[in-house]
Amino acid sequence: MIMNLHTHTHHSPDAHQTVAERVEAANRLGLRFMAVTDHVEINRYYPAEYYHAEPSDMYFYNGKGVFEDSMASVAAAQADCAPLVLLAGAEVGQIPQDPEKSALIYQDPRVDLVIGSVHELPGRPDFYFLNYDEEDIPALVTAYFEEVLRTAQSDCYDILGHLTYGLRYLPDRRAYDLTPHLELIDEILMTVIRKQKAIELNGSGLRKPKLYIDPDLVLVKRYRELGGRYLTISTDAHDTQYLGFGIDLLEDMARTAGFSELTVFRKHEPFTVSL
Ligand SMILES: [Zn+2]
Ligand SMILES: [Zn+2]
Numbered sequence: 001m002i003m004n005l006h007t008h009t010h011h012s013p014d015a016h017q018t019v020a021e022r023v024e025a026a027n028r029l030g031l032r033f034m035a036v037t038d039h040v041e042i043n044r045y046y047p048a049e050y051y052h053a054e055p056s057d058m059y060f061y062n063g064k065g066v067f068e069d070s071m072a073s074v075a076a077a078q079a080d081c082a083p084l085v086l087l088a089g090a091e092v093g094q095i096p097q098d099p100e101k102s103a104l105i106y107q108d109p110r111v112d113l114v115i116g117s118v119h120e121l122p123g124r125p126d127f128y129f130l131n132y133d134e135e136d137i138p139a140l141v142t143a144y145f146e147e148v149l150r151t152a153q154s155d156c157y158d159i160l161g162h163l164t165y166g167l168r169y170l171p172d173r174r175a176y177d178l179t180p181h182l183e184l185i186d187e188i189l190m191t192v193i194r195k196q197k198a199i200e201l202n203g204s205g206l207r208k209p210k211l212y213i214d215p216d217l218v219l220v221k222r223y224r225e226l227g228g229r230y231l232t233i234s235t236d237a238h239d240t241q242y243l244g245f246g247i248d249l250l251e252d253m254a255r256t257a258g259f260s261e262l263t264v265f266r267k268h269e270p271f272t273v274s275l
Helices: 019-029 063-078 099-106 137-153 179-194 217-225 247-256
Strands: 003-007 033-041 085-093 113-117 198-202 231-234 261-266 269-274
Touching (some): 003 113, 019 063, 033 063, 085 261, 099 113, 137 179
Parallel strands (some): 003 033
16 A cells, blocks of 8 residues: 555544554555645634634634644654654645635645645535535535635645545435536646646545545546646545555556556655556
């Protein structure tokens, strides 16, 4: 197993186990590169009190605190993690909602890589919490990809996170026809390519009852066809039991899409490892 560049630890409000435990498991699995990328929802960078809000399971607050705790744990674990290469990262949600604070994370000297993700549209909760019976789904999906495009156009990320997250919780994701959105998706992919950033093959859907990969093979092939070179693999593990889950399959998928290399970022500099 080459890499898992998207993982969460107990510093994220929805994940478990320490960085040290993850490192131990990564070495057991024979992972060569692992990035810890705890949640920084940049639109709620400060604790709930700052926003006069109550902490809740629906909204993660205090991205700044999560980031600091995560960085400290990773730095401590980096001292003794061999043979694993442990990278310090963050999954920054909603970059277009606060590019200035996103830049603070991106430019932090401790950071190797940032995953830029859209979990929410402005003023809306995470896609997980939407009531899809009440949504105009094509309009929602368009708004999602427009927000992903704004993220891709920013300078505050290295890897565009789970490209098709906005489809994840649709009542029938597999049946949803992406054709009307392909032009916009091409624009996102070409932006990523032009900026020499990466997309990820996110395998978290491999542990769901209705299997999926974010994005699917068709879109990864399209990325390659358009000239995409930088691809990462991740399980988005929130628990150690999923650290290596499906990585072999994701590596096969990358090969099928035409990739012979994967990409790692160290201090935002991409380097490739053969697949
Ligand atoms: Zn995410
Ligand atoms: Zn994640």
